[in-house]
Amino acid sequence: MVRTLYPVSLRRALIRRAASGGVHGFKSTLFRPGYAPLLRVFVPSPDGAWLSDDSVLACEGELKRSGVAQHLRPGDVVWDCALPGEGNVGRLVWDGSYLLDLDYTYSPGGDIPSYIHSLSVAPAYFHKVIRTGPNPIVHADLSPWAAEILAQAQLMQDRHASDIPQGAVGRWVHRSRCRVRGREPIVGVQGMTVDAGWTGTLIIETEGTNEGMAELRERLGAPPPGSKRRSSTVGPPKERARTWRLLRDRSRPGEIWLKAVTDKDRLQ
Structure with a gap:
């Protein structure tokens, strides 16, 4: 019924x-x-x-x-x-x-399945409908903005330090941004476009290591530096390459923060 x-x-x-x-x-x-x-x-x-x-x-x-x-x-x-x-x-x-x-790879309570293209719906579309933690998982292929993201990537110290018993510990991150406009076509999905709720700036963050930058390039479908391959010859991002955490505490209207999810974030 x-x-x-x-x-x-x-x-x-x-x-x-x-x-x-x-x-x-x-x-x-x-x-x-x-x-x-x-x-x-x-x-x-x-x-x-x-x-x-x-x-x-x-x-x-x-x-x-x-x-x-x-x-x-x-x-x-x-x-x-x-x-x-x-x-x-x-x-x-x-x-x-x-x-x-639901997908239980990164959360015991479940997140939206990887087959759902998060850019096609508003950033808060599943809020309180799918009950998640403060920073929910989203699935987005950002390869169409690869050139803009890589051109603006910077290594910087994160102001949000982590508190441990020995004191506050800062960390280094690679951070970049790109401009997203609603109604842009979503790559690889015929007839699906970016929801207007994503219009604005995306702040992209990965670990501040060589491996972190290499993973960012992999997520964007970009070849390694110095490679003679063109970006278009690189295959589409793998499933994990589309997986990010939306940082609600830093996001605001017109500015959405996404943090790359790594294997360390997987549930054991």
Whole structure:
């Protein structure tokens, strides 16, 4: 059974009007303008709090039978409310064709799957819908801005020192920036564009070591310094090359901070 507060056609009409400011005071447990919709299905899981492949398929079946599936967009969140409401238990993300489980590579509570292109939705799109830590994981291919990022990369000391029992310890980072504009095409994805919420400056940060700079170049699909290869001959970034942490405490409107995720950040 899929729980909706309104018939699908009416719900979509209200969502469009709310997004354009046409419905004053519009409130719904399904949707908040600018954030991912949270749709609810009720599929008891014989495997407890962990959804098996069969349970996920059953959730997809409920969406199709209700007629909601044809209205879903990539990034919509579906919650199997037959499971406990703790953390992200029972939450799945629609990728355009299938429901995907969350990714647990870097967080025990789960992050958005790597198949979701974060640049296609607002930076805060999943805030409070997918419950994450203060610095959530995002997946973005920044190779279209490689030349700008590499040209402005600088080695500098981070002002945000780490406190340890022996005292405050500073660290060195490679930091750069690039200018992003909404509605720019997302590389490798036909018909998908950058959401207007990303318009502004991206601050990119990696470790302040030779390895950190080498990884930045790898993430951007750029050849090593002195190489005769052209950037276009380098393959697309690997999955981890698209993975960053969005630093909420430093970000502000028009300026988003991204920090490269390394193997050291993976859960053991």
